[in-house]
Amino acid sequence: MDAVASSSVFNSLSSESRLAPESGIVEVVNSARERADLIPLWVGEGDLPTPDFVCDAAIASMRAGETFYTYQRGIPELRTAIAEYHSDLYGGSFDLERFYVTGSGMQAIQIAVTCVISPGDHVLVPTPAWPNLAAAVEIRGGRAIPVPMDFTSAGWSLDIDRLVDAATPQTRAIFLNSPCNPSGWVASRDNIEAILAFARKEGLWIIADEIYARFYFGGGRRAPSFFDVIEPDDRVIFVNSFSKNWAMTGWRVGWLSAPPEMGQVIENLIQYSTSGVPVYSQRAAAAALNEGTGFLDQQLSRAENGRALVLEQFARSERFRFAAPEGAFYAFFGIDGISDTRQLALDLVRETGVGLAPGSAFGDAGQGFLRLCFARREDHVREGLDRIVRWIDGR
Numbered sequence: 001m002d003a004v005a006s007s008s009v010f011n012s013l014s015s016e017s018r019l020a021p022e023s024g025i026v027e028v029v030n031s032a033r034e035r036a037d038l039i040p041l042w043v044g045e046g047d048l049p050t051p052d053f054v055c056d057a058a059i060a061s062m063r064a065g066e067t068f069y070t071y072q073r074g075i076p077e078l079r080t081a082i083a084e085y086h087s088d089l090y091g092g093s094f095d096l097e098r099f100y101v102t103g104s105g106m107q108a109i110q111i112a113v114t115c116v117i118s119p120g121d122h123v124l125v126p127t128p129a130w131p132n133l134a135a136a137v138e139i140r141g142g143r144a145i146p147v148p149m150d151f152t153s154a155g156w157s158l159d160i161d162r163l164v165d166a167a168t169p170q171t172r173a174i175f176l177n178s179p180c181n182p183s184g185w186v187a188s189r190d191n192i193e194a195i196l197a198f199a200r201k202e203g204l205w206i207i208a209d210e211i212y213a214r215f216y217f218g219g220g221r222r223a224p225s226f227f228d229v230i231e232p233d234d235r236v237i238f239v240n241s242f243s244k245n246w247a248m249t250g251w252r253v254g255w256l257s258a259p260p261e262m263g264q265v266i267e268n269l270i271q272y273s274t275s276g277v278p279v280y281s282q283r284a285a286a287a288a289l290n291e292g293t294g295f296l297d298q299q300l301s302r303a304e305n306g307r308a309l310v311l312e313q314f315a316r317s318e319r320f321r322f323a324a325p326e327g328a329f330y331a332f333f334g335i336d337g338i339s340d341t342r343q344l345a346l347d348l349v350r351e352t353g354v355g356l357a358p359g360s361a362f363g364d365a366g367q368g369f370l371r372l373c374f375a376r377r378e379d380h381v382r383e384g385l386d387r388i389v390r391w392i393d394g395r
Contacts, residue, residue, distance in 0.1 A: 028356070038354075057286065123142055128363050211244060217307065217326055344358070357371040
């Protein structure tokens with residue numbers, strides 16, 4: 001990297017592209033992805049392949065010749081299915097005109113950021129947080145301002161006063177991921193109402209990442225949402241994805257929910273980036289929404305079982321610092337006596353074959369923690385946890 005960084009070609013690139021951070025998760029993945037005995041609990045996906053009924057919808061679309069350019073905002077059938085999904089989940093009526101299909105949840109985030117900030121603007125981001133959130137802001141020329149959350153054995157919590165105090169005259173938006181990757185924290189309705197009141201008072205945008213809304217362990221079908229409290233003129237953009245619920249991480253299909261007045265702006269940004277999502281991918285996504293209730297229930301059940309295994313196994317050793325995650329499908333934990341979790345993750349996968357994500361990849365507030373994805377088959381989760389506990393106890 002040093003030789004690359006000193007080259008004239010590298011130095012002639014824009015500062016935003018040169019300073020885009022390397023992924024601390026990918027570093028660990030690349031160190032051991034070919035191990036025969038690997039138990040990969042490091043990335044945010046389960047081990048179930050996309051179900052056949054979703055794949056069949058894509059195949060039928062391709063065979064029907066749906067391989068041409070299409071609606072920039074998404075095909076009407078998919079946008080209608082998304083609107084109906086929201087009506088069922090949140091109650092009330094949703095107009096398809098507030099939904100826009102994107103080429104992944106990550107593109108949805110990039111478009112949302114592009115819509116609301118200009119170079120030099122600030123975005124408040126409670127941390128620890130998925131690193132791509134801050135990177136999307138920084139690549140845009142903005143500045144992601146971390147707002148550290150508090151951790152105790154009772155769980156993670158967001159100090160609303162600390163969030164308010166972090167705002168500056170340059171602040172334009174708040175990015176809130178709930179349920180949270182990596183910590184499993186879930187914003188309460190009181191949290192959501194307080195953040196919305198602050199945003200209204202200051203004229204700020206909220207970018208609400210509710211991708212893990214269905215993975216909620218507090219009872220009910222979903223986590224609390226800004227949909228529960230917003231008015232039509234509130235400045236809230238929602239980002240979502242098909243990746244987690246329906247095992248479609250490789251399909252790269254997501255969506256935005258935003259005020260209909262933003263429609264042409266969002267359409268333009270899609271046009272100038274991907275020019276739309278392939279129709280066959282959209283047919284697959286529509287099938288996921290229309291036919292995928294049973295599969296989603298299976299996903300949620302696996303996550304609940306994995307969570308129970310984590311809590312059971314971590315209780316075996318007094319060295320683990322952890323709290324029961326309220327949502328998402330990750331255990332975010334520390335180990336007494338070990339602070340360098342980047343090196344710990346590298347050592348752990350080398351010596352045990354269990355792949356975890358280092359907490360340092362999620363910002364300074366993640367230092368001293370590791371992330372484990374438990375949305376996987378029971379024997380893998382059980383064996384991975386057993387290896388971790390035995391290895392830690394032997395150190």
